[in-house]
Amino acid sequence: MAELHFPSTLTPLFANFERRVDVDAATVDEALQRLDERWPGLRDRLCESKRELRPHIHVYVDRERATLETPLAARSRVDVIAAISGG
């Protein structure tokens, strides 16, 4: 099970959203798909298309910058970050 951590800006958008959640998935993409079933619309907040994350959404797997295709290990830590930009 990978351990995912989400930014606080997502909390008010989805009922009973959990910022820390465990998911059994082979890639970042699969993890987000699983969570979109639980919180419909979550994936659209983070991804511009099926292939791309939104420009200011950064994902790190075990502290390394990741893409949707990045594989997850059994105990991977995944941090989803809303990039520091804008004002």
Add this chain to the structure above:
Amino acid sequence: MSRTVLLIGTRKGCFLMESEDDRSGWKLRGPFCEGWPVYHAVYSHGSGAIYAAAASEWLGSAVWRSLDLGETWALSSEGLSYGEEDPRKVSKVSTLAAKDGRVLVGAEAPGIFESRDEGATWSLLSTLSGQPGSEMWDDPANQPPGHLGISALMFDDEDPDRFWAVVQGVGLFETTDYAKTWTPRNRGLRADWPRPHEEVGFCVHKFVRSPADGSRMYQQNHVGMHRSDDTGETWTEITGGLPTEFGFAAAAHPHDRDTFYVIPLDPGHGRNMPDGHGAVWRTRDAGATWQRLDKGLPQENAYVGVLREAMAIDSRDVPGLYFGTSTGQVFASIDEGDTWTELANYLPSIWSVEVAQID
């Protein structure tokens, strides 16, 4: 007596201002929509829903909706997409229209999406494809930052299949078969730049239709004020007497087809009220003459702008006017523009103001 509610879209969320009956004692609520930039917020008289078109730099575009006058909100972007195989992206949703169970939202890249379930889901209705030059609309070079795509939508009061759309920097279009076909409605407009197509290439900032006579329309263009007496088929310039030819906001009197309001701005990069003097301008003779209305508005160092959706007028017997500024003030007049009062200050930069009368 009905309540009057102002729906205020700002760079940092949506706000509501309410007055119980006499358009005084205004109370502010908000910010709503989690501080997302709200380009336009509207009230649907049929359903009582509020819709807010919003686009977060981080989390993308969505339409927020409240079915209880702002007490609770939800958002949806389901269906707000050109599809996985289409290179166009919905970078923002910028304008809304709601009537008889249908909600339309205009997007950049230029497209119109429709919801028939009170904003829960959306589907693409039209991109106005096939119009002259439409192949250029989706070129990223023609979509500078700030571009709105579809910048205005207006339903006809009687015919459910008829509505108008503005493509920013292209012009005004009319459909009478619910977006199956479109007709450019730009004949007679001025444009001070080369245009590869005769029918389009006009910069329509704001167009309004007289509630008293639907054949009468007014338009603030990038270059000049214009009037139509034949429901947009032809336009005549009526800029003479105004301090500048440039501006965004406009409003048509609800009971008099010849009375119309506009806020002229400096046409340069500032795009503020000229010389720092706050003023709204009114014509009572369809643009033959104009009166400056500035009583109660700041007359020194007021370098404020007012954007295209940021002025509204109610439909009372003596109508009230409301506008919001780029520097977060809301001004109101309940005597047809003769005198003004400041309702709010220190709001985020205001992008839209709409008014609703709720029984």
